[in-house]
Amino acid sequence: MRPALIVVDMQNDFCLPSSRLFVAGAAVAIDGVQRAVAGFRAAGAPVIWVIRQHRPGGEDVDRARQALFREQPFLASSPGADLADGLAVAEGEVIVVKRRWSAFFATDLDLVLRRLGIDTVVVAGVQTPNCIRATAVDATSLDYETVVLSDATASADDTVQAANLSDMANMGIRIATVEETVRGLATA
Amino acid sequence: MRPALIVVDMQNDFCLPSSRLFVAGAAVAIDGVQRAVAGFRAAGAPVIWVIRQHRPGGEDVDRARQALFREQPFLASSPGADLADGLAVAEGEVIVVKRRWSAFFATDLDLVLRRLGIDTVVVAGVQTPNCIRATAVDATSLDYETVVLSDATASADDTVQAANLSDMANMGIRIATVEETVRGLATA
Numbered sequence: 552m553r554p555a556l557i558v559v560d561m562q563n564d565f566c567l568p569s570s571r572l573f574v575a576g577a578a579v580a581i582d583g584v585q586r587a588v589a590g591f592r593a594a595g596a597p598v599i600w601v602i603r604q605h606r607p608g609g610e611d612v613d614r615a616r617q618a619l620f621r622e623q624p625f626l627a628s629s630p631g632a633d634l635a636d637g638l639a640v641a642e643g644e645v646i647v648v649k650r651r652w653s654a655f656f657a658t659d660l661d662l663v664l665r666r667l668g669i670d671t672v673v674v675a676g677v678q679t680p681n682c683i684r685a686t687a688v689d690a691t692s693l694d695y696e697t698v699v700l701s702d703a704t705a706s707a708d709d710t711v712q713a714a715n716l717s718d719m720a721n722m723g724i725r726i727a728t729v730e731e732t733v734r735g736l737a738t739a
Numbered sequence: 740m741r742p743a744l745i746v747v748d749m750q751n752d753f754c755l756p757s758s759r760l761f762v763a764g765a766a767v768a769i770d771g772v773q774r775a776v777a778g779f780r781a782a783g784a785p786v787i788w789v790i791r792q793h794r795p796g797g798e799d800v801d802r803a804r805q806a807l808f809r810e811q812p813f814l815a816s817s818p819g820a821d822l823a824d825g826l827a828v829a830e831g832e833v834i835v836v837k838r839r840w841s842a843f844f845a846t847d848l849d850l851v852l853r854r855l856g857i858d859t860v861v862v863a864g865v866q867t868p869n870c871i872r873a874t875a876v877d878a879t880s881l882d883y884e885t886v887v888l889s890d891a892t893a894s895a896d897d898t899v900q901a902a903n904l905s906d907m908a909n910m911g912i913r914i915a916t917v918e919e920t921v922r923g924l925a926t927a
Contacts, residue, residue, distance in 0.1 A: 610851045659845035663798045
């Protein structure tokens, strides 16, 4: 098993309660992501940071969000696009910028994972029904073993979180806690 | 017709004679690219700058060039990755970073062109048999009207340049000079 941790969208614009894009469960996810990142680093397994970012001109903003973007340019070169407090990219870790839900859509993530010889994609971040699920579905479509970390992801509420994890489990995506996943790295 | 000019790889590492990736015809291309950029800007048509750039760790460097990259990290965050002298991105113009030959491969170029309502892709830059041709072939595969500028592209020598332009013409890609293309913008 050659796993990589893919941390998705852990940015201020999704994690700060004052933001219009705030994900209610984000604080929980930060704690889980921190533990996952620490575990992968300790095991020498790659951590890849996927961030959503937009050009100041908005040419790459989702059609449905263009009006909102013109009003308040979220995720452009602004503090909102920075990683949430308590998270930081370590030297040598890869950053992938994305424009849409899935971390694979119109990005070079697959290209980097292939080069690193990764066969198992472990997904963490926010939010579960949108970017986490889209990324996990693409990962499994691309034939990666795919794991979603139940306690390092978050949704607007517990009902949405549970329904999405259940749907993904039915698609063959493994749902696991940070603790069991990190323990698996040590014994692999 | 809604055309955009796609300027490919006009960077020091390809354009400076001292570089190991130097393209012999690059100086000719710089002059042509300057005229094309001026013409598109004057007509209010988008200019998009595609640059090849690599992460310092080399995770996204082509397999065939990895040994060379370890020796001399071309196209990383270095002066070699900067645009050649005489070329500059204007405010509001889009930059797309690519990792491989085609400007469409593992990038969001197609996504941006769709949003801008572009139907005609005009390709300029270096070098013709590699990145220019790969980009033009993908553009035509994606159903864009595709034009390659004969005097704003360059190859190692005239034979290679002519053979590639001829091959592309046979694939339905239009080969045109900067002057006739810019004139077409004015009358469109």
